[in-house]
Amino acid sequence: MSFIGFLFFIFAFVKEMIFSKTVEYAIRAMIFIAQKSKKGIKVGIKEIAKATDAPEYFIGKILQDLSRKGLVQSLKGPTGGFYLEEESSNCSLADIVKAIDGNKLFTGCGLGLKSCSEIKPCPIHNEFKKVREDIYNMLEDARIGEFSKKLEKKLTFLRRK
Amino acid sequence: MSFIGFLFFIFAFVKEMIFSKTVEYAIRAMIFIAQKSKKGIKVGIKEIAKATDAPEYFIGKILQDLSRKGLVQSLKGPTGGFYLEEESSNCSLADIVKAIDGNKLFTGCGLGLKSCSEIKPCPIHNEFKKVREDIYNMLEDARIGEFSKKLEKKLTFLRRK
DNA sequence: CCAATAAAAGACATAAAAGTCTTTTATTGG
DNA sequence: CCAATAAAAGACTTTTATGTCTTTTATTGG
Numbered sequence: 001m002s003f004i005g006f007l008f009f010i011f012a013f014v015k016e017m018i019f020s021k022t023v024e025y026a027i028r029a030m031i032f033i034a035q036k037s038k039k040g041i042k043v044g045i046k047e048i049a050k051a052t053d054a055p056e057y058f059i060g061k062i063l064q065d066l067s068r069k070g071l072v073q074s075l076k077g078p079t080g081g082f083y084l085e086e087e088s089s090n091c092s093l094a095d096i097v098k099a100i101d102g103n104k105l106f107t108g109c110g111l112g113l114k115s116c117s118e119i120k121p122c123p124i125h126n127e128f129k130k131v132r133e134d135i136y137n138m139l140e141d142a143r144i145g146e147f148s149k150k151l152e153k154k155l156t157f158l159r160r161k
Numbered sequence: 162m163s164f165i166g167f168l169f170f171i172f173a174f175v176k177e178m179i180f181s182k183t184v185e186y187a188i189r190a191m192i193f194i195a196q197k198s199k200k201g202i203k204v205g206i207k208e209i210a211k212a213t214d215a216p217e218y219f220i221g222k223i224l225q226d227l228s229r230k231g232l233v234q235s236l237k238g239p240t241g242g243f244y245l246e247e248e249s250s251n252c253s254l255a256d257i258v259k260a261i262d263g264n265k266l267f268t269g270c271g272l273g274l275k276s277c278s279e280i281k282p283c284p285i286h287n288e289f290k291k292v293r294e295d296i297y298n299m300l301e302d303a304r305i306g307e308f309s310k311k312l313e314k315k316l317t318f319l320r321r322k
Numbered sequence: 323c324c325a326a327t328a329a330a331a332g333a334c335a336t337a338a339a340a341g342t343c344t345t346t347t348a349t350t351g352g
Numbered sequence: 353c354c355a356a357t358a359a360a361a362g363a364c365t366t367t368t369a370t371g372t373c374t375t376t377t378a379t380t381g382g
Contacts, residue, residue, distance in 0.1 A: 021370065044328065057372050064330060077379025078327045134295065182340060205358065218342050225360060238349025239357045 023100050026062050027093060028052035033072060033082050034089050034144045042081030062100075069099045084144070093147075094139035184261050187223050188254060189213035194233060194243050195250050195305045203242035223261075230260045245305070255300035 019027075029048050036043045045063065049056035063082055066072045071091055074082045180188075190209050197204045206224070210217035224243055228235045232252055235243045 046328095055371055058370065060329075061331095061371085067329085074329060075379075076327080076329045076377070078381070080328050080379065082329085130295070134291070207358095216341055219340065221359075222341090222361095228359085235359060236349075237347070237357080237359045239351065241349065241358050243359085 025054040025059050026096050030144050034084050037084040042083045044081045071099055089145040092140050093142040186215040186220050187257050191305050195245050198245040203244045205242040250306040252305055253301050254303040
């Protein structure tokens with residue numbers, strides 16, 4: 001199974017659930033860049049698009065944005081492309097989601113909730129809070145660098161079958 | 162605090178997260194209809210829209226759809242409106258989500274996952290599975306009838322303050 | 323320096339979700 | 353039966369998300 005195929009497996013779960021296409025593409029791209037970066041290789045948009053099966057121009061835009069926000073590094077010109085500095089490869093899925101969609105997914109109790117519902121929270125309120133926390137923890141624990149390592153191990157395993 | 166206000170508290174959590182506006186409005190409307198239905202009152206679209214702070218024509222469309230699918234009952238003409246039969250008031254939030262968005266939110270392991278990832282699931286895969294299950298259970302447990310009962314109790318409590 | 327390369331920037335296009343309006347159909351009380 | 357009422361149905365508009373294209377800017381190897 002291909003790298004892309006494997007990613008699809010994992011994110012098939014998520015995509016209808018929490019993440020926008022933008023976030024989905026961003027995460028796939030970041031993992032791919034991380035893998036290449038570990039080998040000291042910078043990758044161009046075309047290659048990223050092909051490898052992660054994302055629309056070329058769209059992923060370009062997304063990475064542009066992430067680059068401005070410092071989650072990924074880039075260099076123009078020949079031998080240029082996208083890459084991750086040591087520090088960046090330690091960023092979590094949560095960081096990516098935050099960078100793109102803001103932290104609305106995580107900020108739990110907005111305006112109203114602080115007053116009434118926190119004092120006397122309804123049962124469902126608490127359940128949701130828990131789910132949110134679970135999602136946050138999950139995304140926070142999933143570091144791009146770690147993730148790509150694990151993926152590679154699995155891939156190796158899978159390829160031997 | 163008003164009924165609408167209270168609902169806002171609860172769904173402020175959810176709306177950026179899982180549910181479309183359509184689902185959000187649907188749930189608010191259903192709870193409102195349930196409360197009225199318990200008193201044997203049928204409610205019109207205008208009243209529902211006002212009470213749940215949803216766009217009138219839009220909630221009309223949504224309830225039309227839910228009505229076709231049997232989740233809510235309706236009657237045309239004077240003294241007509243929407244209401245819930247005993248059976249319908251026992252429907253869960255999960256039922257509503259399913260009726261509108263299909264069960265893509267719950268069907269967990271789609272195509273790819275059955276083969277490779279289930280055999281050797283990646284850590285994140287399992288976490289997501291758990292979150293999904295949590296969400297499903299939460300939505301399945303939340304029955305419209307029960308929910309409106311609880312809300313009413315809270316409302317009474319709040320009003321006495 | 324210069325030609326080639328690749329990202330950045332900005333404008334544009336398409337699709338999906340959300341929201342609105344008008345006409346039709348069913349039901350009721352008088 | 354009839355006029356009023358209210359949902360059903362269908363067409364339409366607006367907004368947001370997604371996706372595409374063109375031009376500009378930075379970098380490199382020769």
